[in-house]
Amino acid sequence: xxxxxxxxxxVDVGGTNTDAVVIDDAGAVLSKVKVATTPAPIDxxxxxxxxxxxxxxxxxxxxxxxxxxxxxxxxxxxxELDKVGVLRLAAxxxxxxxxxxxxxxxxxxLVLGAAAIIEGGNEYTGQEIAPLDDEAVKRFAGDAIEAGxxxxxxxxAFSPASNDHELxxxxxxxxxxxxxxxxxxxxxVGSLGxxxxxxxxxxxxxxxxxxxxxxxxxEAALSAHDLEVxxxxxxxxxxxxxxAHAGRFPVLTLGSGPTNSMRGACALAGVNDAVVIDxxxxxxxxxxxxxxxxxxxxxxxxxxxxxxxxxxPDLISIGxxxxxxxxxxxxxxGDSLVVGPDxxxxxxxxxxxxxxxxxxxxxxxxxxxxxxxxxxDARLVEDLDESLVIDSLAWVDEQVMIMTERMKSSRxxxxxxxxxxxxxxxxxxxxxxxxxxxxENFAIANAYGACIAEASGTVDRVYSYDxxxxxxxxADARDLAVNAAVRAGADPEEIRIxxxxxxxxxxxxxxxxRVMVKAAGPLA
Amino acid sequence: MVRRVAADTSIRVMTVPRATLDSRVRPxxxxxxxxxxxxxxxxxxxxxxxxxITLGATLLxxxxxxxxxxxxxxxxxxxxxxxxxxxxxxxxLDPDDLVLTTAIIGAPTVILEKIPAGTEFVGSVKALSSYxxxxxxxxxxxxxxxxxxxxxxxxxxxxxxxIVNCDGMRRAFPQIEMTVFTLAGISAGPLSIADExxxxxxxxxxxxxxxxxxARSAVIQxxxxxxxxxxxxxxxxxxxxxxxxxxTYCANIGKLLQAAQTGxxxxxxxxxxETGSREFFTGKVVDLDRRTTDGFAKSTVILEDLHxxxxxxxxxxxxxxxxxxxxGEAVITTPNLICLLDHETLEPLxxxxxxxxxxxxxxxxxxxPEWHRDGxxxxxxxxxxxxxxxxxxxxx
Numbered sequence: 001x002x003x004x005x006x007x008x009x010x011v012d013v014g015g016t017n018t019d020a021v022v023i024d025d026a027g028a029v030l031s032k033v034k035v036a037t038t039p040a041p042i043d044x045x046x047x048x049x050x051x052x053x054x055x056x057x058x059x060x061x062x063x064x065x066x067x068x069x070x071x072x073x074x075x076x077x078x079x080e081l082d083k084v085g086v087l088r089l090a091a092x093x094x095x096x097x098x099x100x101x102x103x104x105x106x107x108x109x110l111v112l113g114a115a116a117i118i119e120g121g122n123e124y125t126g127q128e129i130a131p132l133d134d135e136a137v138k139r140f141a142g143d144a145i146e147a148g149x150x151x152x153x154x155x156x157a158f159s160p161a162s163n164d165h166e167l168x169x170x171x172x173x174x175x176x177x178x179x180x181x182x183x184x185x186x187x188x189v190g191s192l193g194x195x196x197x198x199x200x201x202x203x204x205x206x207x208x209x210x211x212x213x214x215x216x217x218x219e220a221a222l223s224a225h226d227l228e229v230x231x232x233x234x235x236x237x238x239x240x241x242x243x244a245h246a247g248r249f250p251v252l253t254l255g256s257g258p259t260n261s262m263r264g265a266c267a268l269a270g271v272n273d274a275v276v277i278d279x280x281x282x283x284x285x286x287x288x289x290x291x292x293x294x295x296x297x298x299x300x301x302x303x304x305x306x307x308x309x310x311x312x313p314d315l316i317s318i319g320x321x322x323x324x325x326x327x328x329x330x331x332x333x334g335d336s337l338v339v340g341p342d343x344x345x346x347x348x349x350x351x352x353x354x355x356x357x358x359x360x361x362x363x364x365x366x367x368x369x370x371x372x373x374x375x376x377d378a379r380l381v382e383d384l385d386e387s388l389v390i391d392s393l394a395w396v397d398e399q400v401m402i403m404t405e406r407m408k409s410s411r412x413x414x415x416x417x418x419x420x421x422x423x424x425x426x427x428x429x430x431x432x433x434x435x436x437x438x439x440e441n442f443a444i445a446n447a448y449g450a451c452i453a454e455a456s457g458t459v460d461r462v463y464s465y466d467x468x469x470x471x472x473x474x475a476d477a478r479d480l481a482v483n484a485a486v487r488a489g490a491d492p493e494e495i496r497i498x499x500x501x502x503x504x505x506x507x508x509x510x511x512x513x514r515v516m517v518k519a520a521g522p523l524a
Numbered sequence: 525m526v527r528r529v530a531a532d533t534s535i536r537v538m539t540v541p542r543a544t545l546d547s548r549v550r551p552x553x554x555x556x557x558x559x560x561x562x563x564x565x566x567x568x569x570x571x572x573x574x575x576x577i578t579l580g581a582t583l584l585x586x587x588x589x590x591x592x593x594x595x596x597x598x599x600x601x602x603x604x605x606x607x608x609x610x611x612x613x614x615x616x617l618d619p620d621d622l623v624l625t626t627a628i629i630g631a632p633t634v635i636l637e638k639i640p641a642g643t644e645f646v647g648s649v650k651a652l653s654s655y656x657x658x659x660x661x662x663x664x665x666x667x668x669x670x671x672x673x674x675x676x677x678x679x680x681x682x683x684x685x686x687i688v689n690c691d692g693m694r695r696a697f698p699q700i701e702m703t704v705f706t707l708a709g710i711s712a713g714p715l716s717i718a719d720e721x722x723x724x725x726x727x728x729x730x731x732x733x734x735x736x737x738x739a740r741s742a743v744i745q746x747x748x749x750x751x752x753x754x755x756x757x758x759x760x761x762x763x764x765x766x767x768x769x770x771x772t773y774c775a776n777i778g779k780l781l782q783a784a785q786t787g788x789x790x791x792x793x794x795x796x797x798e799t800g801s802r803e804f805f806t807g808k809v810v811d812l813d814r815r816t817t818d819g820f821a822k823s824t825v826i827l828e829d830l831h832x833x834x835x836x837x838x839x840x841x842x843x844x845x846x847x848x849x850x851x852g853e854a855v856i857t858t859p860n861l862i863c864l865l866d867h868e869t870l871e872p873l874x875x876x877x878x879x880x881x882x883x884x885x886x887x888x889x890x891x892x893p894e895w896h897r898d899g900x901x902x903x904x905x906x907x908x909x910x911x912x913x914x915x916x917x918x919x920x
Contacts, residue, residue, distance in 0.1 A: 093720045093749070094639035096598040096678065123747045124634045130721075158637045193636045195594065299877065300593075406881040411810060462633075503633070514633060 006062040009052070009229075010451030011045055011218075012260060012444075013037055013068040018044035019447040020052040022061070027267065027452065031056050032444045041070050042217030049221055061227055063523065066218050066243075067234040067260045067450040071250040074210045075304040078106055081206040082151045083113045085144030087137070087173075088198060089120030089156035089165045093129055099198060104305040111206045113149035116140045120165040121157030124462060124512070129157055132165045134172060141176035151205035152177070155186035155198035161461050163187040182208045182248075189251060191460040192514060196300060196309035203306060204251035211250030215243045230523075236310055238263045238293055238449065239456035239520055241488065254303055255312040257446065262287050262294050262313065264449025265419045269439035274415040275407045277400060279422030281323040282343040286403040287315045288414075293498055293520075295409065316406055320399050322363040322422035323348035328388050337388065339395050354380045362425055365392045372424040397427050404433060419445060456498070456520035457484025465511030473515060474500065481519040490521035568608040569677055569687065573775055574600050579872075580778030581673035583889075586861045587875045588844035589670015589696025590632045595678075598640050602678035609677055610686035611771060612662060619760030621661035623688055624649045626679045627672040629700075629717070629739060630748040635671075638749035640720070645679040647718035648753040655714055655726045656756060664688040664762075666703065666755060668770040669696035675751075690766035692755065694773065694892040695861050698843045700739060701732035702904050704894045705755050708765040715739060715754035719746040767892040785870045792870070801889040802918070804848060804855055805837040806830045806867060809882040825878055827886065830867070837886055839864070841875050846909050848886060856888035857916045859895050859904040863887050890918045 007030065011020045014037060022031040033051040038044040045066070074080050086099040099115045100108045118140065119130035144152060152173055156165045166185040173183050184205040190197030219231055233246035236255035246253060262276045272292045278285045288295045294313035301312040319341030329336040344351040344359050351357035353364040354376025366372035368381040368389050404416055413434040418426035419442040428436050441448070459480040463473035478497055485495050496519065503514040569577075578596045585592070603609065617623070626645040628635065653660055663680040665673055668691040680687040692703030700712055713729035717739055725742055729735040735754060743750045757765075777799055783791035796802065807827030814823040822842050829835040840847040845862035847854055856862045864873040867883035878884070895904070906913040 090639070091641075092643065092722075093641050096640040096642040097594065097601060101597050101601060124631075124637070125747075129638075129747075157639075192633070194639055195597070195636075402883075405808065406883070409880050512631075512633075 005060055007056065007060045008063040008065065008451050009049070009061055009227075010065045010447040010449070011048055011067070012257075012446035012450055013041045013044060013066070013070060014257065014446060015069060015073070018048045019444045020048035021444050021447045021451055022052055022056045023448065023451050029441060029444070029448070032441070032447070034443065041068065041214065042221060045218060046221045046224065049225055053225055058225060058227060061229055063232065064218075064222055064227065064229045065232045065234060065240065065450040065453055066214075067256045067446055068214055068253065069257045070214050071207045071210050072254045072257070072303065074207060075107070075203060075254070075306070078110055078304070080210050081107075081111055082209050083147070083149045084111050084202050084205040085113050085140065085147065085149035085152045086115040086198070086202055087140050087152060087154045087169065088115075088117040089132060089154065089169060090129060090194065091117050091119045091121075091133075093121070093157060094194065097195060099202070101195070102307065103199075107304060107306065111202060113147035114140065114143040116143070120169070121159070122162035122165070124158060124161075126158075126162050128165075132168055134168075137169050137172040138176055141173050144181075145177070150181060151208050152181060152183045153186070153198070153201040153205040154183060155194065155201050157194055159185070159187035160190075160192055160197075184208075184248075189249060190309055191311075191516070192462075193309045196307055199306050200251055200308040200310060203303065203308065204249060207250040208248070211247050214250075215247040219243060232453070234260055234450045234453045236312055237296070237456065237518070238453055239488075240453045240523070251308075251310075255301070255310060258285065258287060258313050258315055259294050260446045260449030260453070261419075262289055262449070263292065263452065264445035264447070265417050265439055265442050266292070267452050268441050268445060268448060269415075269417055269437045271415050271417070271437065274417050274437070275404050275433070276417040276419065277403060277423075277426060278420040279418070279425055280321050280420050281345045281348055281422065282319065282321045283317050284320040284399070284403065284422070285315050285317045286407050287313050288407040288409065290409065291498060295407075314407075316403060318399060318403065319343065320362070320396065320422075320425070322361065322366075322425065323352070324362045326360045326362060326365060326388075326392050328360070328385070337391050337395075339392055352376060354378070356380065362392065362396065362422070365389050365396075366424050369393055371427070393427070396425050397430065400426055401430050401432070404430060408432065454520045454522050455485055455488040455490035456518060457481045457486070457488055457490070458516065458518045459484065460514070460516045462512055462514050465513050467511075470511075470513075473513070474502075474517075477515045477517040478519070481517040485519040485521055489523050490519070491524040492521075495519050495521035568610050569603065569771075570608045571600055571603045574603070574674070576778035576782060577673060577677075577771075577775045578778065579781055580774035580776070581668065581670060582872045582874070583777060583781060583863055584669035584673070584694065584774055584861070585696045585872070585874065586669065586844045586863055587841060587873070587878075588698070589667070590628075590635070590672070591874065591876070592671045592674055594635060594639060595628075595671035595674035598642065599674040599677045599681075602642065602681040606681040606684065609680045611689050612686045613689050613768065614759050614762035614766060617661055617688070617759035619758060619763070621759040622653070622656065622658045623662050623664050623757055623759055623762055624652055624660040624753050625664050625666040625755055626676045627666050627752050627754075628675055629743050629750055629752040634748040638747060640675065640749070640751075642678060642682055644718045644720045644751040645675060646682055647722065647724055648716045648751040649679065649683065651716040651718055651724040651726055652714065652753045652756055655716065660685065661759070662686045662688045664766075665691045665771070666700075667691060667693045667696060668774050669693060672696075673771075673774055687771065688759075688762065688766075689771045690762060690768045691770040692766065694767045694770045695859065696844050697859075697904060700736040700752070700754060702908075703732075703755065704767055704892070704897075705757075705765055706732045706903060707895075707897050707899045710755060710757065710761065710765060712736075712754045714756065715752060717742045717746065718751050718753075765894075767894045770892070781870060796887070799889050800918075801887045803885055804850060804888050805835070805886040807835075807837055807884065807886070809878060809880055809884060812878065812880055823875060825864070827884060830883060839886070840911065842909055843875065845875070847906060847911055847913060848888065854906075854913045854916055856918065857906050857913060858909065859891040859900065860916075860918045861889040861891060863889060888918050
């Protein structure tokens with residue numbers, strides 16, 4: 001049952017700021033706040049809640065959503081990570097590439113404890129590669145304890161299609177190790193691609209302590225305000241998982257930052273399909289929202305140097321920001337105007353010419369051209385050569401156009417959302433763009449994106465079209481995705497299929513096809 | 525075999541007589557360019573060579589050939605564990621020495637889950653060696669292009685054997701019979717298939733087309749990620765018939781491309797001139813049509829001129845890039861290589877990775893000169909892939 005006039009809180013913990021918003025059923029922002037992120041993120045979350053709640057009727061709040069980069073930063077900065085025992089069920093296959101291959105040495109030494117490849121796993125047909133070696137699982141449990149592991153990652157060949165061996169290994173490990181040692185199973189974490197899925201599972205296991213402290217901290221902060229609400233965390237694709245689930249699958253939150261930002265910005269602008277360009281002091285990031293969700297990258301995603309196969313937002317980033325340095329050497333050798341790639345970054349507030357500094361930046365150019373109006377002193381850039389301004393902006397316009405073109409998935413014109421402190425650099429007139437939108441409140445886009453997140457379910461498996469028929473296979477995958485979304489908390493009445501991807505398998509007889517379906521809907 | 529160098533331009537031109545009937549009279553080194561002459565440069569292969577070879581292999585995959593990433597890791601681990609692999613030329617061996625090949629055969633999607641064990645490659649070599657009653661003196665790749673470039677390096681390392689600096693394709697092709705050896709009338713059989721569990725079979729075959737279909741039916745039963753050892757040959761036969769210097773060619777184009785990627789002055793032109801390649805188009809992918817029939821990933825990629833002219837390029841793909849049309853006219857055709865590289869990074873774009881909006885440079889790279897002999901067009905020309913298009917010579 002939905003509560004009438006129910007409110008929800010969204011909190012986003014970023015690298016610099018922790019934002020919080022309270023919105024109503026209609027999506028209107030009732031209260032918003034931005035505080036500094038603290039070394040222990042929980043302090044920032046508490047401060048944000050303290051500041052955002054006073055003017056709100058807290059009894060109407062039913063749900064709280066948290067987006068956090070804390071687990072991602074733990075990997076990137078190699079801190080607070082658990083030691084993981086890595087068990088692969090695939091022998092006699094896969095010895096050619098051992099677990100942790102191609103990891104940077106520092107994180108491998110930090111995270112990988114015991115590792116073993118033992119008999120088990122399945123073929124593409126579903127048959128066993130070998131029966132699971134129960135004794136080897138038990139031996140591994142002992143080795144892992146001896147190596148000081150406090151979490152275990154189990155990955156079996158073709159487990160996204162056949163998970164029996166991983167589940168059985170889980171039972172055996174639980175019996176040997178008790179509930180104190182958490183076990184992550186790869187079929188619950190990643191999709192096809194054993195090495196990348198194994199990497200993701202290891203990272204997941206390594207993040208369990210961090211995740212527990214984040215989730216417990218969030219719940220404690222909510223309790224401190226007597227909020228008895230359903231708590232959720234946002235995941236990579238912009239959908240929600242319950243806080244309890246997030247405590248077990250922290251790796252699924254790693255890409256949630258840009259996703260929340262893009263979804264939040266689009267929702268604030270009232271569009272479902274748009275290219276989003278976020279321009280800060282140093283760089284411009286572009287992504288695209290299709291039917292309300294970021295398009296996902298098909299390329300492997302590295303997190304802290306470790307290759308994974310998460311479905312992360314497809315983003316491109318270039319060195320273009322408000323603090324980007326402009327060098328005019330045309331007087332010297334005739335034709336050399338150099339924009340970037342270096343930037344004065346946050347120091348733009350003191351270094352830029354228009355702020356009395358000595359460095360010519362894109363903010364100065366933008367001010368001189370009248371694009372930037374709310375920053376700096378225009379008199380300080382009056383003397384800039386007109387052709388320098390025109391040429392610099394032509395470069396900016398071309399870069400923005402190229403980023404937009406690279407993001408678009410068809411030739412149709414799409415709206416372009418310009419957000420971030422450097423959004424003024426974006427011209428109102430860009431080829432291939434129907435309109436440039438600059439949503440208000442974009443400063444709290446991440447927290448807003450967390451607030452409006454939905455529940456989802458996905459399926460990724462291999463079907464045989466020749467045996468079962470394409471239509472039946474797709475229908476089966478859709479049913480499985482919808483059921484998964486319902487289990488995740490989506491309202492069965494409002495679930496929709498948001499993506500169907502078919503990847504035919506070359507050289508596989510029987511019309512083998514990998515089918516990926518995602519279903520999503522608002523929380524019930 | 526004649527190789528003419530246009531000294532006054534950066535374009536290297538290759539003119540080759542269509543019918544080289546007696547391949548035996550062709551000295552193995554007659555067609556060496558600066559790049560191929562570096563055969564002697566590499567005496568052994570170490571982990572430090574892997575990145576360049578992987579990049580070269582991706583390029584020679586000409587859009588397909590399987591993602592070399594896993595193969596790179598396999599080769600890396602084997603070289604670390606067993607040490608460097610000596611690289612030799614076929615002519616360095618006794619003419620009567622036996623050389624055996626290895627390659628992975630199966631489905632790329634399955635290989636992502638069924639990572640090679642290493643033992644299947646050794647197994648296929650041992651099975652064939654046992655059938656022939658002879659030990660191999662060296663290992664070689666059958667396909668230098670895509671993931672099959674790197675796996676034989678791991679096999680050689682594990683078996684403690686040298687690797688021969690030659691192959692039968694110097695690019696990726698989808699089928700076993702698509703080699704210069706088939707043109708020379710050399711049988712792909714007897715051939716062996718092995719899996720990681722110890723299952724092995726050896727086939728005697730009457731034609732290389734049957735070798736392809738028998739091998740394919742065996743791997744369906746064995747899990748679609750297996751090893752094949754085919755075209756067993758003596759070093760003497762290799763001297764006369766193989767594409768020589770392929771491995772160093774692959775490593776060298778990888779190094780040249782790495783230099784171009786890091787923006788080294790003149791490196792891209794150097795890459796083009798050394799490989800005899802030519803830029804045909806710089807454009808943006810505006811249409812992409814993917815479909816799969818008969819196990820082939822077929823697609824059509826359409827690019828529009830990046831500089832705003834009305835010119836378009838269309839690339840027809842069946843696992844690999846096969847035909848490039850400039851404004852409707854075929855300008856690059858198989859077996860010459862069509863490579864798409866990212867305009868900004870010069871990273872080769874594969875059939876799977878190419879996407880709408882990609883800005884790409886399309887280059888035509890001449891196939892190995894050893895392909896130019898009777899039967900080439902029937903075996904690997906446009907008609908072999910069902911296109912009613914004439915083969916186009918790549919020249920200035």
